Amino acid sequence: MEMFRVLLVDDEREFVTTLGERLEIRGLTVRIAYDGPEALQALEAEPFDVVVLDVRMPGLSGLEILKRMKTSRPDVPIILLTGHSATRDGIEGMRLGAFDYLMKPIDIDRLLEKMREAVLGRTSTPAGGD
C-alpha cells in the first residue's frame, strides 16, 4: 500500500536526498528534482502518485511550479513544504490546489500520513493507479 511513486522537489540537496533515502527505506519509489524545470519535466515523463514540493526555491518559485503542475497534471496531489513564515504561503498554495502544507523541519511519519491521505483520497476514485 505504501508503494507510492513520489516526486521530491527541493533545491536543498542535503535535505532532499536524505529524505528520499528515508522514504525509499519505507518502500516508496522516489524521484528527486532539484529545481522547477527538472521537476516539470519529470512529471511529464513519468507517472507519480504524489509530489512533495518546497515553496521557496531559486528561479521558478514553488507556487509557480505548483500552478504549472496543476495545469499539466491536475490529478497528482501536491504536498507543500515551507521553510519559513509559512502560513500565508501555505494558504496561498492550498488556494492554488495543493493538498496540504507542512512546515520544515518535518516529521517523517506525519509526511507519510499526509501522503497516504492524499493518495488514498485520490485512489478512492476509479482513476486510481495501483
Add this chain to the structure above:
Amino acid sequence: MFLERWLNQLRATLTFDVDEASADRYRILRRNLVVLMAVVTLVPLVLMAAINYYEYRKVLSHELASPLRNIVSKTKHSFELFIAERKSAVSFIGRAYGYQELADPQRLNHIFRAVKQEFSGFVDLGLIDARGVQVNYVGPYDLKGKDYSDQNWFHEVHIRGTFVSDVFLGYRRFPHVVIAVEQMTPEGARWVLRATLDTQMFNELIASMGLDPDSDAFLINTDGVFQTPSRFYGAVLEKCPLGVPPVSYQATVIPALDPSGRPVFIAYAHFVHPNFILMAVKPQADLLRAWTTLKSELVVLFVGGTSVIFFIVYWLTGVLVRKVREADERREAAYQDMQHHHKLSSIGRLAAGVAHEINNPLAIINEKAGLMRDLLQRVPDFPYREKFETLIVAILNSVDRCRNITHRLLGFARRMDVQIEVLDVNEVLQEVLGFLEKEALYRNIDLQLNLAPTLSRIASDRGQLQQVFLNILNNAFAAVPDGGRVVVRTWDADGDRVGVSIQDNGHGMSPETLRHIFEPFFTTKKGSGTGLGLPITYGIVKKLGGCIEVQSEEGRGSTFTVYLPKKSPSLEEGGIFG
C-alpha cells in the same frame, strides 16, 4: 548691542531646552510669561497714568490759582488808583493855589480841611521852599521851619517831579507814606508841596480782598520790608521771611514753602511806582482739595485696572501653559507608542529572518538523524545499538525544541488574516475559560466572573481575541499561588468601546518589570517563557483597534484591562508588527 543682549535674554526666558525634564519648567514658563505680559501691558498704563497725573495736576493748579491771580491783579490796581488819586490831589492843590496863597497859614489850613473831607488818609500838609525849609504847615505836629534840604526825598522830588515814599513810622508810631509834588513860581523858583498819609486805607484795601482765615495778603517794598502788616509773617517794617519774588508787573502765581514749611501758592505783582509789591499767600491744601479727591479716584481706578489686567494675564497664561503642557504630554505619549510599535516590528522582522535561516539546516539535521535511526533499525545486531538509539533520540529531541522556538518566532511575526465577525465578548471569554476550568479546579483557584449581561456585541476577530484572553489568563494563573483569586470583568466602557479586565491577586510586578512586559523576549518565567506572549497580545489588540492597560503592585497583584472598539477597525495591510 545692549538691545540685542536684552532680546536674547528675553528669548531665553520664554523657551527652554526640549530635553529639560525639570518638573518646574511649566511653572517657570508660566512665571516668565506672566512677568513679560504684565510688563508689556502695565508699563504703558503706568506711563500714561503718570503723564496724565502730572499734566492734569499742572492744569488744575493753573486753574485753581487763577482766582487768586485775579484778585491780586484787581487789588494792585486799587492801590495804584488810590496812590495816583492822592498824588493828583496834592498836585492839583499846588497848581490851583500857587505858592503865595499856600504860604498863608489860614489859607493852607482851610485847604487842608477841604482836602481831608474829600480824600481820606491825609494827615498833614506842608509847603517847602526852594532851600528845603518848611515855610508853612498844617497838621498835628509843629514842623514849621523844619529843614529838609539834606533829605533824600527832597532831592528825588527835584529830579522826578513827584515822590511817594516807602512806609515809615511817624512820630505817633503809625505807619505813614509821604507824597511830595514839586511846583514852580512864575518867577521860576522851586517849591514843594508835601502831604503825609496814614496807611489805614492800605489795610482796608487788603481787607477788601476777602481772603480765607488761613490766607494772607500784604505789601512789601523791593527790599522785602513789610509795608502793611501780615497776618502770619510779621509786622510793618519787619523783613518779610518769604523773600522778594522776581520782577513781574502782571499778577503771577508761584508755588513755595512758607517759613513753617507749609506748601503755599504766592500770588504777587510789582507796582511800577512806588516800589511796592502786593503779595497774597494761600495754602496749597485749600486749592488742591479738589485735586486730592480726584487723585484718590485716579489711584483707585489705576489699582483696580492694574489688578484686573494682572488677573487676566495670570489666568490666560495659566490656560495657555496648561494647553502647552497637555500638548507636550500627548506628543510624548504618541511618540512612546510609536517607538514601542517600531521596536516590536523590527524585532518581528528580525525574528522571522532568523527563524527562516535556522529552519533549513534544522530540517537537514532532522533528516540525517532520522536516516541514521532508519538504518540502525535495519541492523539488529549492531553492537552499539542502544547507545546510538539514545544519541539519535537526543538529537531529534533537540531538533524538536529548536523547531518549537522557530515556529513560535514565526508565529510572532506571522502575517495574520483577520476575520471580522459580530461577536459577544462574554461568549469568547467563556470559551477561553473552558480551557482553564480544570486547572482552576485542580489548583483551587477562585475564578470570579463579573460579566455585564447586557454587554454590547462588537465586530472583531474571534480567534485573535481568544489568543489575547488566553495569554492574559495564562499569565494570571501563573502569577497566583494555589488558592489564589482571578477576577474577570466586562463592561460597556463608553459609547464606542467595551472593557475587559482580568485581575489577579498574585505576586504582581515591579515598576521596572512593568516597563518591559510588552517587549519581545522579556520574560520572568525562567526557562518556561518565550517572552512573546504579551508582545503578541499587545500586537493583536492594537491590530484590532483596541488598547491595553496594566496596573500592578508588587505583592498585591496585577490588573490587565483591554478596551475593544465596538465597530470594526479599519485594518491596515500587514502583520501585527507591521
